[in-house]
Amino acid sequence: MMRKPKLLRLLFAAGAATFVVACAGAATGAGHSSSSTGTTSGSGYSGKATTGQAATSLTTQNATTPVPGEGPKVIRTANLSLEVRNGTFDSAYDNLVNTMLDLKGYVSGTDAQADTGALRSGTLTFQVPEASFQEALTRIRKLGTVKQIHVGGQDVSLQYVDLQARLDNAKAQRDQMLTLLQQAHSIQDIIAVQTQITQISLQIEQLQGQINYFDHATAFSSISVDLREAAVTAAAPDTWGFRxxxxxxxxxxxxxxxxxxxxxxxxxxxxxxxxxxxxxxxxxxxxxx
The missing domain is CATH 1.20.5 (Single alpha-helices involved in coiled-coils or other helix-helix interfaces)
Incomplete structure:
Protein backbone atom coordinates (compact mmCIF):
# COMPACT_ATOMS: atom_id res chain seq x y z
CA MET A 1 0.00 0.00 0.00
CA MET A 2 2.97 2.28 0.39
CA ARG A 3 4.09 1.84 -3.22
CA LYS A 4 1.64 4.32 -4.75
CA PRO A 5 2.30 7.22 -2.32
CA LYS A 6 6.00 6.69 -2.88
CA LEU A 7 5.53 6.77 -6.66
CA LEU A 8 3.45 9.93 -6.42
CA ARG A 9 6.15 11.60 -4.35
CA LEU A 10 8.73 10.61 -6.99
CA LEU A 11 6.51 12.04 -9.74
CA PHE A 12 6.11 15.27 -7.81
CA ALA A 13 9.87 15.59 -7.33
CA ALA A 14 10.53 14.78 -10.97
CA GLY A 15 7.94 17.33 -12.05
CA ALA A 16 9.58 19.99 -9.92
CA ALA A 17 12.99 19.16 -11.38
CA THR A 18 11.54 19.29 -14.91
CA PHE A 19 10.11 22.73 -14.16
CA VAL A 20 13.55 23.91 -13.08
CA VAL A 21 15.10 22.57 -16.29
CA ALA A 22 12.40 24.26 -18.40
CA CYS A 23 12.82 27.61 -16.63
CA ALA A 24 16.59 27.43 -17.03
CA GLY A 25 16.26 26.60 -20.74
CA ALA A 26 13.92 29.55 -21.24
CA ALA A 27 16.40 31.82 -19.47
CA THR A 28 19.16 30.62 -21.79
CA GLY A 29 17.01 31.26 -24.87
CA ALA A 30 16.16 34.76 -23.64
CA GLY A 31 19.81 35.49 -22.94
CA HIS A 32 20.74 34.37 -26.46
CA SER A 33 18.09 36.50 -28.17
CA SER A 34 19.06 39.62 -26.25
CA SER A 35 22.83 39.26 -26.66
CA SER A 36 24.65 41.57 -29.09
CA THR A 37 27.85 41.32 -31.10
CA GLY A 38 30.91 40.91 -28.95
CA THR A 39 28.98 39.95 -25.75
CA THR A 40 28.56 36.68 -23.92
CA SER A 41 25.89 35.26 -21.66
CA GLY A 42 25.57 32.09 -19.62
CA SER A 43 24.30 30.81 -16.32
CA GLY A 44 24.29 27.68 -14.20
CA TYR A 45 21.78 26.09 -11.90
CA SER A 46 21.44 23.18 -9.54
CA GLY A 47 18.40 21.43 -8.21
CA LYS A 48 17.79 18.68 -5.64
CA ALA A 49 14.74 16.52 -4.98
CA THR A 50 14.49 13.97 -2.18
CA THR A 51 11.66 11.47 -1.68
CA GLY A 52 11.69 9.17 1.37
CA GLN A 53 14.36 6.52 0.91
CA ALA A 54 15.24 7.69 -2.67
CA ALA A 55 17.04 10.93 -3.46
CA THR A 56 17.59 12.49 -6.86
CA SER A 57 20.22 15.16 -7.31
CA LEU A 58 20.39 17.41 -10.36
CA THR A 59 23.60 19.35 -10.73
CA THR A 60 25.14 21.24 -13.58
CA GLN A 61 28.66 22.04 -14.54
CA ASN A 62 29.98 25.43 -13.68
CA ALA A 63 29.57 27.79 -16.66
CA THR A 64 33.23 28.65 -16.55
CA THR A 65 34.36 25.04 -16.91
CA PRO A 66 35.69 24.52 -20.47
CA VAL A 67 34.39 21.72 -22.63
CA PRO A 68 37.13 19.10 -23.04
CA GLY A 69 38.68 19.14 -26.49
CA GLU A 70 36.95 22.35 -27.62
CA GLY A 71 38.13 25.93 -27.93
CA PRO A 72 36.16 29.19 -27.76
CA LYS A 73 32.83 29.28 -29.55
CA VAL A 74 32.71 32.53 -31.53
CA ILE A 75 30.18 33.50 -34.22
CA ARG A 76 32.09 35.64 -36.73
CA THR A 77 30.50 38.01 -39.25
CA ALA A 78 31.81 40.56 -41.75
CA ASN A 79 30.21 43.22 -43.95
CA LEU A 80 32.15 44.84 -46.79
CA SER A 81 31.34 47.55 -49.32
CA LEU A 82 33.45 47.01 -52.44
CA GLU A 83 33.77 49.36 -55.42
CA VAL A 84 34.97 48.17 -58.84
CA ARG A 85 35.65 49.94 -62.14
CA ASN A 86 32.74 50.80 -64.37
CA GLY A 87 31.93 47.87 -66.69
CA THR A 88 33.68 45.21 -64.56
CA PHE A 89 30.75 44.18 -62.37
CA ASP A 90 30.32 40.75 -63.98
CA SER A 91 33.98 39.79 -63.70
CA ALA A 92 34.20 41.03 -60.10
CA TYR A 93 31.05 39.08 -59.19
CA ASP A 94 32.45 35.91 -60.78
CA ASN A 95 35.74 36.37 -58.90
CA LEU A 96 33.81 36.75 -55.66
CA VAL A 97 31.88 33.53 -56.26
CA ASN A 98 35.06 31.67 -57.23
CA THR A 99 36.74 32.85 -54.05
CA MET A 100 33.85 31.49 -52.01
CA LEU A 101 33.96 28.14 -53.81
CA ASP A 102 37.74 27.85 -53.43
CA LEU A 103 37.34 28.22 -49.67
CA LYS A 104 34.65 25.49 -49.52
CA GLY A 105 31.88 27.97 -48.75
CA TYR A 106 28.32 28.29 -49.98
CA VAL A 107 25.96 31.12 -50.95
CA SER A 108 23.27 31.97 -48.40
CA GLY A 109 21.78 34.99 -50.19
CA THR A 110 22.21 37.15 -53.30
CA ASP A 111 20.62 40.30 -54.70
CA ALA A 112 22.12 41.64 -57.94
CA GLN A 113 20.82 44.42 -60.18
CA ALA A 114 21.86 44.32 -63.84
CA ASP A 115 20.18 47.31 -65.48
CA THR A 116 21.60 48.08 -68.92
CA GLY A 117 23.11 51.54 -69.28
CA ALA A 118 23.29 52.21 -65.53
CA LEU A 119 25.78 51.61 -62.76
CA ARG A 120 25.34 48.02 -61.59
CA SER A 121 25.35 46.85 -58.00
CA GLY A 122 24.53 43.77 -55.96
CA THR A 123 24.92 42.08 -52.60
CA LEU A 124 26.30 38.57 -52.11
CA THR A 125 26.11 36.83 -48.73
CA PHE A 126 27.94 33.56 -48.22
CA GLN A 127 29.27 31.26 -45.52
CA VAL A 128 32.87 30.09 -45.30
CA PRO A 129 34.54 27.71 -42.83
CA GLU A 130 35.67 29.58 -39.72
CA ALA A 131 39.29 28.61 -40.39
CA SER A 132 39.15 30.39 -43.77
CA PHE A 133 37.52 33.58 -42.48
CA GLN A 134 40.63 35.79 -42.50
CA GLU A 135 41.83 34.41 -45.84
CA ALA A 136 38.43 35.16 -47.36
CA LEU A 137 38.58 38.79 -46.17
CA THR A 138 42.10 39.20 -47.57
CA ARG A 139 41.13 37.84 -50.99
CA ILE A 140 37.91 39.85 -51.19
CA ARG A 141 39.69 43.11 -50.42
CA LYS A 142 41.93 42.55 -53.47
CA LEU A 143 38.94 42.45 -55.84
CA GLY A 144 38.29 46.19 -55.70
CA THR A 145 38.42 49.34 -53.59
CA VAL A 146 37.12 48.78 -50.05
CA LYS A 147 34.81 51.64 -49.11
CA GLN A 148 33.63 50.19 -45.80
CA ILE A 149 34.33 47.10 -43.72
CA HIS A 150 32.88 45.85 -40.44
CA VAL A 151 34.00 42.66 -38.70
CA GLY A 152 32.17 41.38 -35.64
CA GLY A 153 32.29 38.41 -33.30
CA GLN A 154 29.94 37.00 -30.68
CA ASP A 155 31.48 34.73 -28.06
CA VAL A 156 28.90 32.07 -27.11
CA SER A 157 31.27 29.75 -25.25
CA LEU A 158 29.51 30.14 -21.88
CA GLN A 159 26.08 29.66 -23.42
CA TYR A 160 27.30 26.56 -25.24
CA VAL A 161 28.69 24.98 -22.05
CA ASP A 162 25.52 25.82 -20.19
CA LEU A 163 23.30 24.30 -22.90
CA GLN A 164 25.32 21.10 -22.91
CA ALA A 165 25.01 20.80 -19.13
CA ARG A 166 21.25 21.38 -19.31
CA LEU A 167 20.96 18.79 -22.06
CA ASP A 168 22.82 16.19 -19.97
CA ASN A 169 20.59 16.93 -17.00
CA ALA A 170 17.44 16.65 -19.08
CA LYS A 171 18.57 13.31 -20.51
CA ALA A 172 19.33 12.03 -17.00
CA GLN A 173 15.89 13.17 -15.88
CA ARG A 174 14.28 11.34 -18.80
CA ASP A 175 16.13 8.14 -17.90
CA GLN A 176 14.86 8.42 -14.33
CA MET A 177 11.31 8.87 -15.58
CA LEU A 178 11.67 5.81 -17.81
CA THR A 179 12.73 3.85 -14.71
CA LEU A 180 9.67 5.13 -12.86
CA LEU A 181 7.51 4.09 -15.78
CA GLN A 182 8.63 0.51 -15.27
CA GLN A 183 7.52 0.74 -11.62
CA ALA A 184 4.09 2.22 -12.37
CA HIS A 185 1.15 -0.19 -12.15
CA SER A 186 -2.02 1.89 -12.40
CA ILE A 187 -3.29 3.68 -15.50
CA GLN A 188 -3.17 6.99 -13.65
CA ASP A 189 0.48 6.56 -12.71
CA ILE A 190 1.46 5.47 -16.23
CA ILE A 191 -0.25 8.52 -17.79
CA ALA A 192 1.39 10.87 -15.28
CA VAL A 193 4.86 9.48 -15.96
CA GLN A 194 4.37 9.54 -19.74
CA THR A 195 3.29 13.18 -19.53
CA GLN A 196 6.49 14.04 -17.69
CA ILE A 197 8.54 12.09 -20.24
CA THR A 198 6.87 13.99 -23.10
CA GLN A 199 7.68 17.36 -21.52
CA ILE A 200 11.28 16.39 -20.85
CA SER A 201 11.68 15.05 -24.41
CA LEU A 202 10.44 18.36 -25.78
CA GLN A 203 12.94 20.19 -23.61
CA ILE A 204 15.72 17.91 -24.90
CA GLU A 205 14.79 18.68 -28.50
CA GLN A 206 14.86 22.43 -27.83
CA LEU A 207 18.23 22.28 -26.12
CA GLN A 208 19.68 20.07 -28.84
CA GLY A 209 18.38 22.48 -31.49
CA GLN A 210 20.14 25.42 -29.83
CA ILE A 211 23.36 23.44 -29.58
CA ASN A 212 23.14 22.45 -33.24
CA TYR A 213 22.64 26.11 -34.17
CA PHE A 214 25.73 27.17 -32.22
CA ASP A 215 27.74 24.33 -33.77
CA HIS A 216 26.90 25.50 -37.29
CA ALA A 217 27.13 29.23 -36.56
CA THR A 218 30.61 28.85 -35.09
CA ALA A 219 31.83 26.38 -37.72
CA PHE A 220 30.91 28.73 -40.60
CA SER A 221 31.40 32.50 -40.69
CA SER A 222 29.03 34.81 -42.55
CA ILE A 223 30.40 37.39 -45.01
CA SER A 224 28.22 39.92 -46.84
CA VAL A 225 29.72 41.90 -49.73
CA ASP A 226 28.03 44.95 -51.24
CA LEU A 227 29.49 45.18 -54.76
CA ARG A 228 28.98 48.27 -56.92
CA GLU A 229 30.50 49.94 -59.94
CA ALA A 230 32.25 53.29 -59.54
CA ALA A 231 30.75 56.36 -61.17
CA VAL A 232 32.73 57.97 -64.02
CA THR A 233 34.71 60.88 -62.62
CA ALA A 234 34.33 64.20 -64.48
CA ALA A 235 37.47 65.82 -65.91
CA ALA A 236 39.13 68.44 -63.76
CA PRO A 237 38.28 72.05 -64.74
CA ASP A 238 40.85 74.05 -66.78
CA THR A 239 41.69 76.81 -64.32
CA TRP A 240 44.16 78.51 -66.72
CA GLY A 241 41.66 78.93 -69.57
CA PHE A 242 43.82 77.39 -72.30
CA ARG A 243 41.10 74.97 -73.29
Missing part, protein backbone atom coordinates in the same frame (compact mmCIF):
# COMPACT_ATOMS: atom_id res chain seq x y z
CA UNK A 244 38.49 77.72 -73.54
CA UNK A 245 40.88 79.92 -75.54
CA UNK A 246 41.69 77.15 -78.02
CA UNK A 247 38.02 76.33 -78.41
CA UNK A 248 37.13 79.99 -79.03
CA UNK A 249 39.93 80.37 -81.62
CA UNK A 250 38.75 77.27 -83.50
CA UNK A 251 35.16 78.50 -83.50
CA UNK A 252 36.30 81.92 -84.76
CA UNK A 253 38.29 80.33 -87.60
CA UNK A 254 35.31 78.25 -88.69
CA UNK A 255 33.02 81.28 -88.52
CA UNK A 256 35.40 83.33 -90.71
CA UNK A 257 35.49 80.59 -93.34
CA UNK A 258 31.73 80.39 -93.21
CA UNK A 259 31.34 84.12 -93.72
CA UNK A 260 33.87 84.09 -96.59
CA UNK A 261 32.03 81.30 -98.39
CA UNK A 262 28.68 83.04 -97.93
CA UNK A 263 30.08 86.32 -99.31
CA UNK A 264 31.68 84.49 -102.22
CA UNK A 265 28.34 82.97 -103.12
CA UNK A 266 26.65 86.34 -103.21
CA UNK A 267 29.46 87.88 -105.34
CA UNK A 268 29.75 84.97 -107.79
CA UNK A 269 27.33 86.35 -110.49
CA UNK A 270 29.10 89.73 -110.57
CA UNK A 271 32.48 88.07 -110.76
CA UNK A 272 31.32 85.97 -113.70
CA UNK A 273 30.07 89.09 -115.58
CA UNK A 274 33.33 90.87 -114.91
CA UNK A 275 35.24 87.88 -116.25
CA UNK A 276 33.20 87.84 -119.48
CA UNK A 277 33.65 91.63 -119.87
CA UNK A 278 37.39 91.33 -119.44
CA UNK A 279 37.61 88.55 -122.00
CA UNK A 280 35.53 90.61 -124.49
CA UNK A 281 37.80 93.65 -124.05
CA UNK A 282 40.88 91.54 -124.62
CA UNK A 283 39.35 90.05 -127.78
CA UNK A 284 38.40 93.48 -129.28
CA UNK A 285 41.85 94.81 -128.47
CA UNK A 286 43.40 91.86 -130.24
CA UNK A 287 41.31 92.52 -133.38
CA UNK A 288 42.29 96.21 -133.40
CA UNK A 289 45.92 95.28 -133.63
Missing amino acids: DAASAALHGFVYDIDYFLVGLGYAAPFLILLAFGYLAWRWRRHLAL
